[in-house]
Amino acid sequence: MSTRTSVDFIDADRVSVTDRGFTYGDGLFETLRVAGGRVPLWPRHEARLREGCARLRIPLPDMDAILAEVGRLSRDLADGAARVTLSRGEGMRGYAPPASPRPTLVVTVAPLALQAPPYDDGMAIRLCDTRLASQPLLAGMKHLNRLEQVLARAEWNDPAVGEGLMLDMEGNVVCATAANLFAVFAGQMVTPPVDSCGVAGVARAEILAVRDVAQARMNPARLLEADEVFLTSAVRGILPVRVFATRSWQPGPVTRALQAHWRDIGLPLPTGSKESDR
Amino acid sequence: MSTRTSVDFIDADRVSVTDRGFTYGDGLFETLRVAGGRVPLWPRHEARLREGCARLRIPLPDMDAILAEVGRLSRDLADGAARVTLSRGEGMRGYAPPASPRPTLVVTVAPLALQAPPYDDGMAIRLCDTRLASQPLLAGMKHLNRLEQVLARAEWNDPAVGEGLMLDMEGNVVCATAANLFAVFAGQMVTPPVDSCGVAGVARAEILAVRDVAQARMNPARLLEADEVFLTSAVRGILPVRVFATRSWQPGPVTRALQAHWRDIGLPLPTGSKESDR
Numbered sequence: 001m002s003t004r005t006s007v008d009f010i011d012a013d014r015v016s017v018t019d020r021g022f023t024y025g026d027g028l029f030e031t032l033r034v035a036g037g038r039v040p041l042w043p044r045h046e047a048r049l050r051e052g053c054a055r056l057r058i059p060l061p062d063m064d065a066i067l068a069e070v071g072r073l074s075r076d077l078a079d080g081a082a083r084v085t086l087s088r089g090e091g092m093r094g095y096a097p098p099a100s101p102r103p104t105l106v107v108t109v110a111p112l113a114l115q116a117p118p119y120d121d122g123m124a125i126r127l128c129d130t131r132l133a134s135q136p137l138l139a140g141m142k143h144l145n146r147l148e149q150v151l152a153r154a155e156w157n158d159p160a161v162g163e164g165l166m167l168d169m170e171g172n173v174v175c176a177t178a179a180n181l182f183a184v185f186a187g188q189m190v191t192p193p194v195d196s197c198g199v200a201g202v203a204r205a206e207i208l209a210v211r212d213v214a215q216a217r218m219n220p221a222r223l224l225e226a227d228e229v230f231l232t233s234a235v236r237g238i239l240p241v242r243v244f245a246t247r248s249w250q251p252g253p254v255t256r257a258l259q260a261h262w263r264d265i266g267l268p269l270p271t272g273s274k275e276s277d278r
Numbered sequence: 279m280s281t282r283t284s285v286d287f288i289d290a291d292r293v294s295v296t297d298r299g300f301t302y303g304d305g306l307f308e309t310l311r312v313a314g315g316r317v318p319l320w321p322r323h324e325a326r327l328r329e330g331c332a333r334l335r336i337p338l339p340d341m342d343a344i345l346a347e348v349g350r351l352s353r354d355l356a357d358g359a360a361r362v363t364l365s366r367g368e369g370m371r372g373y374a375p376p377a378s379p380r381p382t383l384v385v386t387v388a389p390l391a392l393q394a395p396p397y398d399d400g401m402a403i404r405l406c407d408t409r410l411a412s413q414p415l416l417a418g419m420k421h422l423n424r425l426e427q428v429l430a431r432a433e434w435n436d437p438a439v440g441e442g443l444m445l446d447m448e449g450n451v452v453c454a455t456a457a458n459l460f461a462v463f464a465g466q467m468v469t470p471p472v473d474s475c476g477v478a479g480v481a482r483a484e485i486l487a488v489r490d491v492a493q494a495r496m497n498p499a500r501l502l503e504a505d506e507v508f509l510t511s512a513v514r515g516i517l518p519v520r521v522f523a524t525r526s527w528q529p530g531p532v533t534r535a536l537q538a539h540w541r542d543i544g545l546p547l548p549t550g551s552k553e554s555d556r
Contacts, residue, residue: 005295014292015300017283018383022293023363025303031371045522052326055427057432081371085301088428093309093388095424095431095455106295110371133413134447138425145423147334147416150366153373154335169412177373182449240310 003110004073009065013242018276019104021087024095025144027103028052032202033235033267034070034080035066035111040266041234042067044202050088058088058103066105073109081112081235087144114236116270119259122251123162125176125231127220128152132174132197140200153177154222162239163231165220168197172217178235180204182213183226184254189213192224206265207258208214215267228252237262237269282351287343288410297382297430299365300372305381305423306330309544310480311390312348312358313508318351318544319512320345322480327531329363330419335379336366344383351387359390360511365422392514394548397537400520400529401440403454403509405498406430409445410475418478431455441509443498446475450495457511458482460491461504462532467491468504481510485536485544498523506530515540515547 005013020026029046039045045061053060058110066084074080085106091098117123130152138145152166163176174192175181180201182191189207193215194200207213221227229241229249240251259269282544283291298304308323317323324341331338344362352358363384368375395401406429416423430444452470453459458479460469467485471493472478483517501507507519507527516536518529537547 007295014339015295016294017285017291017363017386021382021429022297022300022365023307023361023422024428026428027344029301056429080398083301083371087300093361096435097428097432099435106300108295130415131526133411133416135411135426137408137429138411143425144301144303145425147304147421147423148413149373150298150304150375151334151415154375157374157377193402234335264554 003108005106005108006069006073007106008104009069015104015106016090016092020089020091020128021104021144023091024220025146026088027058027085027144028056029083029085029144031235032070032082032083032084032201034074034077034109035075035267036078036270037071038266039067039070040203041206044205045234046085048134048142048200048202048205049084053083053086053144056143057089057097057142058086059101060087061103061105066107066255069107070109073107077109079112079114080109082107082109085144112235114270117160118239119269119271122240122249124160124243125163125165126156126161127245128154128155128164128166128177131169134169134196136196139197140194142156143200150179157236165244167220171219173220173223174198176231177237179231179236182207182230182232183223184228184252185226188214189254190218201232202234202236207232208245228255230255237267280292283386284351286382293382293384294368294482296368297365298367299363299382299422301369303424304480305336305363305368305422306334306502307361307363307420307422308480309513310348310362310429311354312352312360312387313545314356315349315352316347316544317345319480319484322483323512326420326483327362327377330421331364331418335368335375336364339364339380339381339383344385345451347385348387351385355389357388357390357392358387359384360387363422370422390513392548396440397549400518402438403441403443403519404434404439405434405523406442406444406455408433409447412447412474414474417475418472420459420477427455443522445492445498449497450505451473451498451501451556452476453552454509457509457514457517460485460508461496461501462530463504463505467532468496470495476546479510480512481515485510488539506533508533509534515522515545
């Protein structure tokens with residue numbers, strides 16, 4: 001199958017040019033993995049979407065209906081990636097939100113076929129020149145204002161480079177363009193805080209819930225001292241970092257254990273014979 | 279007439295849900311005034327759009343065709359406001375821009391009926407709590423990532439308050455939610471720089487071209503010491519500020535002269551008998 005899309009629960013693939021998602025990026029989205037007809041991380045997607053709606057004052061949609069719609073569009077699909085976009089809906093000219101907004105919900109589902117090499121061996125990542133502005137009012141949310149990520153991702157097109165790290169204006173590593181970052185120092189997992197910029201990823205939230213993780217700022221030099229480095233994404237799961245700048249790593253035991261955890265919660269990753277628990 | 283809209287030069291009012299304007303706010307826009315079939319500030323809109331395309335690496339559209347399209351949609355319209363939106367076009371999942379993007383152009387025109395009171399007497403403005411993040415890579419552009427303005431404009435709904443000033447993270451006044459800011463101190467016009475945040479407005483550019491203006495940062499306390507304060511907008515023109523915080527003003531001679539200049543370039547404002555050059 002190819003991509004399936006609905007707008008406000010009706011099979012369709014277009015929105016109004018007056019939709020505030022299009023005119024101002026006024027909305028939120030979630031990208032989620034549908035494995036074997038299930039969305040194991042759904043409660044965390046739902047929680048983030050609820051929080052985003054509260055912060056942007058977008059009326060809360062029917063969350064159960066959204067999950068059902070994802071299920072409807074991913075029927076017969078072994079593995080898929082879904083995008084749920086919730087904008088504030090159509091509006092008149094001007095930034096003032098409508099008094100009674102009617103949010104627009106777009107759900108898109110496409111087949112997903114994760115490839116083994118990055119999971120087995122890790123991937124090479126780079127450092128982006130594009131930095132993240134500090135804006136606590138928007139930090140953590142997966143909102144539709146993503147020009148910083150677009151500019152950062154446009155910095156390279158070498159397919160051998162899987163992701164790019166982004167710094168904040170103070171020079172601390174925050175995340176990758178479309179994934180969160182974890183490092184392990186002497187057995188202690190560390191991930192940067194996302195209270196000034198960056199997205200509070202759903203995979204990141206899962207790890208924070210099941211492991212002891214410190215949230216601490218670190219610069220690239222400190223990252224190079226880590227015993228393990230990996231990236232996390234709701235769709236792509238746990239991605240070991242093999243090369244960054246002057247340093248290379250082999251996927252380590254903490255990374256392998258989290259890949260196994262991903263399989264245990266119903267999100268198998270295409271690792272070969274290298275899993276720690278084989 | 280009501281609103282007229284075209285998408286890629288064809289009468290239509292919907293865009294694909296995969297349009298990167300909708301998915302990431304990946305694009306630019308211009309809001310312009312069409313008076314008597316003409317767009318007097320078009321060269322400045324065109325210059326800003328060209329610069330935005332270069333900075334975001336969006337292929338340059340046919341500028342003459344855009345102006346012609348604005349003209350086509352505003353036929354028979356005495357006074358109108360047009361919005362020109364240029365997104366990077368449709369895309370696949372992921373932030374990476376398509377190798378060969380085909381930008382989407384949306385033009386919308388609606389009748390405009392400016393009301394006299396704010397031009398005659400000035401308007402009351404407030405200070406917003408929502409601040410502007412510092413991001414030099416995006417500063418000055420009129421891009422589609424406008425959540426900060428949406429949050430700021432959502433702070434009030436008292437129709438007696440016409441605009442809200444926004445500060446940068448250091449506490450300097452940058453602009454209003456949808457207008458630039460000018461102040462006059464002992465005959466010297468001052469406007470805040472827009473190199474860290476804010477939009478380089480087209481009306482602002484017109485004034486910088488025809489008057490001696492200093493670009494300097496100022497905090498709200500300094501603004502209260504001004505002899506005149508006014509806001510500028512390509513659509514709304516020159517708007518005197520009557521009240522801000524503890525201070526009130528009468529529209530002054532610099533403001534009145536710029537309102538007259540607006541009329542002289544073909545953008546009449548509905549001032550009554552109070553213009554300085556009557």
